[in-house]
Amino acid sequence: EVQLVESGGGLVQPGRSMKLSCAASGFTFNNYDMAWVCQAPKKGLEWVATISYDGSSTYYRDSVKGRFTISRDNAKSTLYLQMDSLRSEDTATYYCARHEILTTAGFDYWGQGVMVTVSS
C-alpha cells in the first residue's frame, strides 16, 4: 500500500525557516517524480514544487522561487521541502504528492497534509 506521511509543520514567525519531510513507502520511491502542493485555509489547491525521480531537476512556482528548496533522499525514501524567509501568505496545509509515471497525468497519491502557520 502506497503511503506518504508528512511531518515538520507547526507555527513559525515571519522571516524564519521550516523544513517539511515526507516519508514514502509501498512503492519504489526512486522511480517517481514527487511534488509539494499547498492549500491555504478555505482556499483551493496550489502546486508548489516538483523534483524529478533522481533529484536532478527541480521546478517551483514563482512565489516560492529563491525561498523554498525541494529535495529528496532516495536511500531513505524521503522527500523534503526547506522553506526559508517565510511569509504570512505561505500559511497553508502542505501535501506531499506522487506524480503519476506520466507526469501529465497528475498526482495519484497524496499524504494527509501538514499545517504550516506563519504568524508572529
Add this chain to the structure above:
Amino acid sequence: DIQMTQSPTSLAASVGESVTITCLASEDIYGSLVWYQQKPGKSPQLLIYGATILEDGIPSRFSGSGSDTQYSLKINSLQPEDFASYYCQNGLSTPYTFGAGTKLELK
C-alpha cells in the same frame, strides 16, 4: 502560465441527479487535464487524467470529456458520497495550475 477557469464555483443537486462541471484552460493543454475530488478535511483524490481516463477504482458514474482548452467532468446519478469539492488541473506544464474548485452541495 496557463490559467484554469472552473465553473460553477458551487452547485446544489440532489441524490440521483447528474451534474457537469467545466474547466477552461487559457491555452491548448492537449488533453492533459486532471480532475480531483476533495472531501472536507481530507486529501485530494485523483479521479480522471488525460481528460477522459478514469483512475483505477473510481466509479463509472464519473466521466470526463473535452479537448484543446475546454473540458468537463460529469457525474451521473449522484451518490451521497459524491458531495465534495472538485478541482481541475493543468497537467501539461509547470506551473501545474489548478482551477479554483467547485463545491458540490446537497440540495
